[in-house]
Structures are given as C-alpha cells and as structure tokens.
Amino acid sequence: MSTDSVKRAESTPDEPMPFAELGMKQDEYDRVKEILGRRPTGSELAIYSVMWSEHCSYKSSKVHLRQFATKAPESEALLVGMGENAGVVDIGDGWAATFKIESHNHPSYVEPHQGAATGVGGIVRDIMSMGARPIAVMDSLRFGAADAVDTRRVLPGVVEGISHYGNCLGLPNIGGEVVFDPCYIGNPLVNALCVGLLRKDQIKLATAPGPGNKVVLFGASTGPDGIGGASVLASATFEDESHAKRPAVQVGDPFMEKLLIECCLELYTADVVVGIQDLGAAGVSCATTELAAKGTGGMHVDLNLVPLRDPSLRPEEILMSESQERMMAVVRPDDIPAFMAICQKWDVPATVIGEVTDTGRLVMTWDDEVIVDIPPGTAADDGPVYERPFHEPAGQAALNADAPDRLERPDDLRAALLRLLGSPNLASREWVTSQYDRYVRSNTVLAQPADAGMLRVHEAMDGAEPTTRGIALATDGNGRYAKLDPYAGAQLALAEAYRNVAVTGAQPLAVTNCLNFGSPEDPEVMWQFAEAVRGLADACRILGVPVTGGNVSFYNQTGSTAINPTPVVGVLGVIDDVAKRVGSGFTAEGLRVALLGETREEFGGSEWAHVAHGHLGGLPPVADLAAEQALAAVMVEAARRGLVEGSHDLSDGGLGVALAEACLARGVGATVTLTGDPFTALFSESAARALVAVRPEAFEEFAALCARHDVPCYGLGTTGGSSLVVEGVLDVPVADLRDKHAATLPALFG
Template identity: 60%
Template sequence: MTHTFNDTVEAAQQQPDLEQPFASLGLKDDEYARIKEILGRRPTDAELAMYSVMWSEHCSYKSSKVHLRYFGETTTEEMGSKILAGIGENAGVVDIGDGNAVTFRVESHNHPSFVEPHQGAATGIGGIVRDIMAMGARPIAVMDQLRFGPADAPDTSRVLPGVVDGISHYGNCLGLPNIGGETVFDASYAGNPLVNALCVGTLKVEDLKLAFASGLGNKVMLFGSRTGLDGIGGVSVLASDSFEDGAERKLPAVQVGDPFAEKVLIECCLELYKAGVVVGIQDLGGAGLACATSELAAAGDGGMEINLDAVPLRAANMTAAEILSSESQERMCAVVKPEDVDRFKEICAHWDVTCAEIGEVTDGQHLLIRHKGELVVDAPAHTIAHEGPVYERPFARPEWQDELQQLQAMPRPATGEELREALLKMVGSPALCSREFITNQYDRYVRGNTVKAQHADAGVLRIDEETGRGVAVSADASGRYTKLDPNMGARLALAEAYRNVAVSGARPIAVTNCLNFGSPEDPGVMWQFREAVHGLADGAKELGIPVSGGNVSFYNQTGEEAILPTPVVGVLGVIENVADAIGHDLDATEEEVLFVLGKTGDEFGGSIWQDVSGSGLSGLPPQVDLANEQRLADFFVGNTLLTAAHDVSEGGIAQTLVEMAIRSGGGLDVDLGEVHEDLFVALFSESASRAVIASTADNAEAVASRAAECGVPITRIGRTIQDRSFKAAAGEVVVETAMEELEATWKATLPGIFGHAVGANSVVE
C-alpha cells in the first residue's frame, strides 16, 4: 500500500494495514502494538512520531523508572519541606528563606556533542537554561561537567576544543557566568564524551511556574524562534526513506543554537511572568512540540487542541510529524487566559520575539492536532506523556567485579627524590593539571554577583544584595571510583560535592544529579545503575538533604565497551552572607598556619596515582562515612576564623597544597608525619572527609577548639613561607622543590596539547 505524507486520522482508520517504520524509530513490536491498542487503530505519521519520541529512553525513563522511584521512597517529609518543585518538574526549586527561591538542574547533551561538538555543547547550555526559565526563574549562572577520551588522543583534539568553544560561546553571549565545573580524561569516554550542563536560577517563592495546561478556553501560545528541520535526525518518522520513495531528507541530528535569541527570550519570559499573563509554561527541548503539548495537556485538567498551520516555520513544506518532532532551539510554550492574549503578544512584540496562538485548552483528555485543515493527532495526552513502557530490565553483578576489586601492585615511591618526581608527574598529569586553558574561555564574573568561581571549591553567587545571602554550588563525579563500587562511588560523588559546598562556608540543602551509564540492556550496567541510585538516595537521606531532580543518560558506549559509570552529583548550599565565603588562596605576605582536617588512610583504589603511575584500575575506592561530612560542614558553616580552605580529593593532600600555594606568591613548609607516617600515603592518598585549612597564628588555638567541638580530627601541619619553595616531610623523608617548577608543570599541559585549537575568544595564561 502506498504511503502518503498527508496521513490523517481518517486515513489511519481507512488504511489500518499500512506498514509503518516503527522499529527504525526505536519502538519495539509490543510498544507499537500497545499504541494501536490505545488508539483503537494504527497511528498516523504524526502520532507515531509523538509516541516514538515521548516513549524513548530520553523522554520516558522507561529503563530507569523502577529504580528512580527509590529517591521518593527515601525522602522524608522533613527533608522535602523546603522543596517547592521536585522530581518530575523541569528543575528542582528550593526555598532558601526571606521569600527567595533557587532552582537548579543538570542535564546531559552527550551524543550530540560527539557528532558536532560546538553546537552539541552550545545547545546543551541553551536547553538547561530554558529548563530554569520554565520554572519562572531568571537564570544566573551555569556550570559544566565534561568527560573526554585520553587528552592526547587524536579525536579529543577535535571534541574538546569544540565543546569548550560551544559552552563559552553560548554562555558568554547569554551573559551568564560559568562558575565552575570539572574536566576528566579517560579512554572509556573516547567515543562517548560526556557534556553535562548545570544551570542555577533565582526567583521569588510566589513567582514559581509549573508546566500544566488548565482552564477551559485558555490559549496555547508558542513563542521564540521559528520551527525548522534542525534537531530531528533519527527521532522523526520522516527521517526514514520508507515514507517516500526517492525523497531523501538529510536532516541534521544536532540542533543549531542562537544564544542572542535565547537572551531576548529570557527577558521576554521574565516580563511575561511579571505581568501575570502566564498560567502554565513549558520549554521546548527534547521532542519539541510533541513533548510540550502532550506534557502540558497531561499535567492539566483538560485536553488540548493544536493547529500546526499557526506554527511559525523557517522551512517550507514541513509535515506534521516534522513540526512536532523538531528540536529547534529557543522556543517556549505557554498557556494564557483569553483576556491576557493581547498583553502577551504586546510583550513579545516589545522584545521582538515571534509569537503565535496555536491552540487552546479543551474539555476531555484528548490531544487533538490539525494540519492543513485535517485531524492528524487524536490521542489521550497522558498516554503520550506518561504511559510509556516501564521496563524492569535484568540486572546482575558482573562476574569480573570481584577480581576488579582486588588491589593490584603499584609503584610506591619512598625516597625524597622519588616522591619529588611523583609530585611533578601528578600535578602535570591531564588528570590534575591546570584547567585555565578551559576556564579562561568562560566569563566568570558577568552580572556582578559571582563571589567565588575559578580557584574555589564551589561556585558562590550573591542572591540578595541587601542581606548578602547567597548560594554555593558544586558538581562532582568519579567514574573510576564508581566502576570499582557503584554504591560507594555515588556516595563519594555526593560527599565531594557536599564537602565543596561546605568548605566554601555554605550549608548544603539540596541535591541534583545526572546519571551517565552504558546500555540498559546490559545486566551489568543496570546493576551499576541500581547500585549508584541506591548509594546516592541513601546517602542523601543520611545527610538529611533531598534530591530535587535529575537526569538519566543511557547508551553511552562504543560497541560492547561502556563508559565508566558516571553519576554526576550536584549540591546546592546557602550562605547567609557571601562576604564570609571561604576561598583557597593563601597569603604569603602574612604567615599562615596550616591544618589538615579528617583522617588519612592508605586508600589508593581508583586513585589518580594509580592511574598516573600506569597501574590501571583496581581495588576498592576510599570508604566514606557521611556523618564525617556532616561534622565538617558544621565546622565550616559560619566559621570566620579561617583565611583559606580547600577540600582534599583527587590527588590527595599534595594536590590540595600545590593548588593553594601556586597563587599565593610564596611557598609552604609542612610536616605530614602526624597525618601518616608514610609520606607517600600522606601526600597522595584519597581518603574522604578531609580538607586543608589556614588561619592566622593568633586564631590557631580557636580553630583547633572549634574542630574538637565539632568532632573533626585536626592536625597542625605547618605554615606558609615567603620563599617560593614547597617542602613536605614525614620522619626522615623530605620532598622539596621550587614553586616555580610546580606552577610551570601544572600550567603547561593542556596548552601544550590543545594550544593549536584555541578559539578566537580563548585566553591562555
């Protein structure tokens, strides 16, 4: 039977046996059968497009739902009391007091960033910013979590510069400061880089907006950029040649972003909110109009009718399926009362934002969509948005896990010269070297409210200029730890992000996440995922802070080789006065006393030393007791006795001390014998729940007393010195080198590898 592009509901009823390419759209036989059961007939092209994208892994979480429910099961009423919008919304929203709220979320744009690094990363920033806008908030900052293949691999020189340029271009054009992030290199990411973008926004509690369509007769307004063919790729029904013989439509799979259009859209949205003309709102990201219309209708109290002929287009002869599946950027969809439509249009016109009335809220539960005067979609909205398949995929602990957890032999330098060489090798490694090559391409201080960004453990932002109240945000992950022990790896990611926020002087209050894993069809990957979810959920409960939302990215693998399981965990904290935020720059002009907080053990499983020394990956990761992290937070919050603080994590105390000293203009003289008798362990162990702190000599006793009151182990290790040298000892073993050599080694690596690819807007120091 010949297929026609003008596939209507009437045609679907009259041609029930028409063959459709559901398999090429990612639908299984039973899923296609379920769609026909719901509709009582075969789907139209447009309906098939909507169900295929909305029932995809990306939109429906069909392989992860059964495990993600555990977050809700472990969240107590007390933990959730400050959450204004949580799991299931566009972004989590947290009440931070005095009528202020903060929203934050992190989301992946991994596969597009491999295909087209610049646009993939840029539109990742654009998408997460619109998630924040959809909550009624003003976006105020972005962060990024990046994972690439080996730094010196040929394809990394293509992907990394493009990704960084895409992030900097879009974020800088929006006028949003990039306040932190992480860049990791590992062979497992060579064919699957991870680009996880985080955005923070602020709003008044009463200005919270949600995605729902309610109010019979209310109008559906589409505004922002016009809808084109970009971003359809494999999700559109008509990307398949089987729909029209000889009609090859080469559609770009990666969206094309316009940050200037989004900047105007932000201001337009904020004025619409202020004018009180928005009942409900949804951004258009993954699955485009298919997602926005079905989710708005499903979350509302009625149905919805849409006329695709009213959608502003930037390509001729687009079909209904293409219009619905397009992921063109910089678009929003709002529900507006009839009496407010004129004012809505006026505001859009003021900002020169294209706006169109494309439908209205109806009674019943159906989503009705017309194109060229014909009915092309007639389906219950909730079945598209919320009744996708739910898979309880098999999971099993991999047979190789026990062997992997057996710690293999590794070099253990013992003499002063061996340790000096190890120190230089570590600080100059791609794992630990300076990220200035990347971060100097970002504007960190635009908008004037950035308090801490580069050279800080967490990004700190001023929220209230009158009171000085602000927030601190950090996001962390270790795929190496998580592969060794997924449950503990997720806990360690949570612990590090929590600690980074606490070390800045803020009280951690909420968690978000982006869970990056291989194929869910692999029982070993599903076991990793389940373990990580439980580790994160149980850990959040132990810390008493809720998980406000998250994202799952599956199928990150090349052939049979999955990426390291990478649960990125973001933590948000509140600081009463940003003037009290703690940085980690030492001051060589006045002698400072140095302490180590926490206990150091011989813990090298998954460590950077293990990697840099060529010892592979083996053993158990560091073990974390989250009660110790809470005690550390108690020590730091409101602490005005400190001149500097820096958490201890990858690279151990050695890396922490080097980073603190490099910008001081002076040096360090420390004795780590009381930290651990083996100087190698004292320098490079990655035991959790530790920090290095500094204070003036006259505050040293008070600092020690406060640590004792909080139950935090504290060890005085030495002092800053004006001489530009680094000296660390334990017993008879001494490591000594010039700070100039450490700094030069630390700064040279990435420019040496990627300097040829520096963008026009890049700065390398």
C-alpha cells in the same frame, strides 16, 4: 475537507508503519495500538516514538529513580521536587533558587560546538520555565585520553560551544570539571548545569489548566534542525556511522535566547502566564503532551499555525523538530493582547496555535485534517516501564581483588608530585576556563579554580531587596571509583560536591544529578546503574539533602564497550553572608595550616595509580557520610565565626596535590611536617578531609570547634615563603609548581 487521517488509520489497521526506524520496539508499537484502539497515524507515531524514547520517558530507569522519592529526607527548603522542569529550594529572605543538570553527550560527539552550545541553551530554558532568571551555568566534561586524536577534535569544539552560548547570554560559568579517560573516547560526557533565582511565591509550572485558555508558541521558528536529536541520539548506542546523524544535532541562537529570557521575565512580572514549558527534547510533542496531561487534560492544536523556517516540513517533522530557543505558554484569552505586546517589545515572535480543552484528548489538525487524537497522558506519563535484568559484572570480583598494593611506590616523592600536578586530570583548567566569562553580571564571588562557585543573591535580581545571602554550587563525579564500586562511587561523588560547597562556608541544601551509563539492555551496566542510584539515594537520606531532579543518560557506549559508570552530582548550598565566604587555598603568609579528617591507605581508583601505572583495581575510598556531615558543620560554623582564612577540599591526588594547589591560589608557599608514611600521607585519596589555613590567634578556638564535632584536626605547619616544603620529603618552588601545573592543556590543545 480532505480525508481525516485518524479515520483512515481506523479503516486501514494493517498498513505498515515505520515504528522500528523511529526506535520503537514491536511490543511498544502494539501497546500504542491498544491505547488508541487502532493503528496510529504518522503524526501520532512521531509523538509516541519520541515521548517513549529512553531519553524522554526514563523507561529503563524509573523503577530505580523512585528511591529518590521514597528515601527522600525531610526538607523544609524543598519547594518543587522531581517531576518538573527543575527543582526549586527556599534559600531564605523570600528568595528561591532553581537548578538542574542535564546531559548533551551524543550530540556533542556528533557536532561538538553545536551539541555543547545547545546543551547550555536547553538547561537555561529549563530554569526559565520555572519563573526564574538564570544567573549562572556550570559544566561537567569528560573526554577520551588527552592525547587522543578524537579528543583534539571534540574538546576544543565543546569548550567553544559552551563559551560562545554562555558568554552571549551574559551568564557567568562559575565551575565544573574536565576529566580525561580512555573510556570516554567516542563517548564524551557534556553535562550542563544552570541555576536561577526567583521570589518563592512566583514559581511557574508546566501545566495547561482552564478550558478556553490559549496555547502560545513563542521564540524561534521551527526548522529541520534537531529532528529526533536528543530523543533519538541519546537513546541508542554509537557506531562509526554516528557522523551521519549530524542533521539531528540542534543549532543554537544565543541572541534569540537572551531576548527570550528577558521576554519571559517581563511576562511573569505582568502575570499573563498560566503555565509554561520549554521546548527541548521532543519539541512540540513534549510541550503539548506534558502541558495537557498536567492541566485539564485536553488541548486542540492547529499545526498549520506553527511558524516554520522551512515551509516544506511535514507534520511529523514539526512534531519531532528540536529547534532551539522556543517556549510554549498557556495564556488567558483576555491576556493575549498584553502577552503579544511584551513579545513584540522584545522582538520575540509569538503565535497562538491552539486552545486548552476539557475533552481529555490532545487533538491536532493539519490542512483541516485531524492527524492526532490521543489521550496526552499516555504519551507524557504512561510510557513503558522496564524492570530490566541486572547482575554484577563477571569480572567485578577480580577487579576489586586487584588492589594497588602490589604497585611500586616512588622513591622520589618530589618527582611524583610534579608528575601528578602536570597530569591531564590535575593540571590547571585555565586553558578551558579562560574562554568562559566567570564574572559577567558582577555577582560572582567565587569561581574556578575555587572548590565551588558562589554568587550574590541581592544584585543578581533587578530590584531585589537588600540581602547578604549567597548561593554556592559544585559538581563532582569519579568514573573510576564508580567502576570499582558503583554504590560507593555515587556516594563519593555526592560527598565531594557536598564537601566542596561546605569548605566555602555554605550549608549544602539540595542535589541534582546526571547519571551517565552505557546501555541499559546490558545487565552488567544495569547493575552499575541500580547500585549507583541506591547509593546516591541512601547518601542523600543520611546527609539530609533531597534530590530535586536531574537526568539519566544511557547508551554511552560504542558497540559493546561502555564508559565507566559516571554519576555526576551537583550540590547547591546557601551562605547567610557572602562577605564571610572562605576563599580557596593559602591566602596570606603566617597562617597555621591544618588537615581535617583521617587519612588511610586508600589508593583504589586513585590518580596516583592511574597516572603512574595506568592501573584501575581494588576498592575506592570509604564513603564516611557521618564524617562528611561533621566536617561540613565545622566549615560552615568556622566561616560564620570568621576563623578560617582559606580552605581546600582533599580529593583527586590527595594532600600533596591539595597543598600544591593551595600554594598556587595566591602564590604563597608553606612549610609542613607529616607523620607516618609520607607516600600515604601525600597521595592517599581518603574522603571527608579538608586543608585549612587559620589565623594563629584563632587556631585554638578552631581546634576546639573541630573537637566538639569529633573532626580530627592535625596541625601541619605554616604558610609563607616561595616554596612548598614538606620537611625531610620535598622542597619545590611555587614557581616550579606553577610551570608544571599550567603547561599541560595548552601543550595538548594549543
């Protein structure tokens, strides 16, 4: 037997180790030595460096994220909350939904196609690891200025990567966002969401109980791709040499992932899985430490047994590799033959690489040499926790004082509407979404450009008992609002996603989030983060929707220039009968058009100020959460009673853009009359508002419903004709609206 690495580490305490090259600080390295009572071996250093990275350990955010638990609202629906691979909520009729959103920002800048593709693959495996069948994906994307050279490099590759991976998996892409802003140049945001279904009594967890149980690595073999990928790329700022990090970006194989999905589902049905973990960021390091820490505390692994694509890989590289399409399961010894047979059926390679122990130690060997001997919880759960200093940005008061009141308002509101409708952030996303399959599996009942995606539950799972139930999902965020006021900006992101789900007729139930910020080492960025988390936690408590999990993405900046703080919020809702869903926009002629909610002069961070003047200043709209809750109650009950024929939330671009998009939904025009200042009425971005189309005979009943919930309801006019007419203000043929709306992205990206 060769010299034991652990014993050699004990006898050579002063041997220099490359901790700084792996992103570890001196005090962190010193703590590792204190935990182990010696210096770490090279393999142990690899484990701690990736597990204690910002991306994996949340060391700068933990102290703030705890508010999602301490302020969590009571929720009978919540089955699994934060701390697992994804949250799980009870959606009724014995079914549960699991959903989560995560970032793959830095890899998507370095290599757009693979970065985005593997972002989809990773979030899908998070859902698989909960025992669920993934049934749909969404994405929230942000790029630099639409006409920037680098945006033309990054955006097509990102969209292609998302569409390739999702389409190959046969998962519909049912919604999301595409936003442009100069602040994201060099730091695009690629946030991917997946949702899955399972029976509520079939939840799987990442745990390794039972000494003697076997540890099985199955799926793709391990290669050099992705070594230090998500864990390292997402834990450092971007400089010009970031393209040199290309080898650290993972490479995806969606066809293997499709086999892995079906294999996992059959393994679950056969009840041969005790615990399971996907391999994503930090790869084998993460899976082994987390499974062991949540089980009986010990595990022995022989790294020589890990199947390799590249036989030259060293143990440290095997531990840090983030090769895709891999899972790790804990299996009872008697179930190994059945487990292996199912994997063989699906042509999924599977190898027993270790065994669960009760020693409280994670021990790994290589060539009969002990190269790792650590308490697994110290890597998985006991990483550093930083209470980083934070303070309000020096220019925040001046930014808030620079209200858009001084900006010149347009005389020609028709031209202003068309300009907004054709601007990159408000133009049709069809150039993007047409590359995604929105209807594969035939369970999609709403998809982009609807306010929220919606899926049937019954046909989504093979052999499901009949149910009319459905789930709805929306993601939203606004970096300009959060820049002006991160507390209110986070609440407005939640409010918009909550509203988008509610206007379809679904009851909002739970939240996931992806918090995208600059460097946590910058006190001004940390203030933005702390305020956003505080705002989101407070809003979730008020609205009664718990945070089930999510992701923090720091270091989204180049040099000292950070992106706008961008909390992205996903909301899942449930509808009792998908046949009673409310479609987007004006669905027929002769309907009464009404505006719900109050309109105020609120233009801070608005699309009008951004498009017409390139201006960002003032305060964002008021986040009136009680009004949001009342509006949702109206929309859910109205859908249940069949009172509303079409709806559309009001957000970016205000009522003017909402009216135009409602006309474009089915090519149906409308004639409306506004009261008060027409500019404010058309372009204010006041929250807690929706546009609805109601059958004339049902309008009185609908108005009474609004009154009962104290939701203002203003009759505007009727649908019909081939133009959008705002009496005395503008008259635009729907065909002209469509031409303006549709032309922008194809002209930019070909």
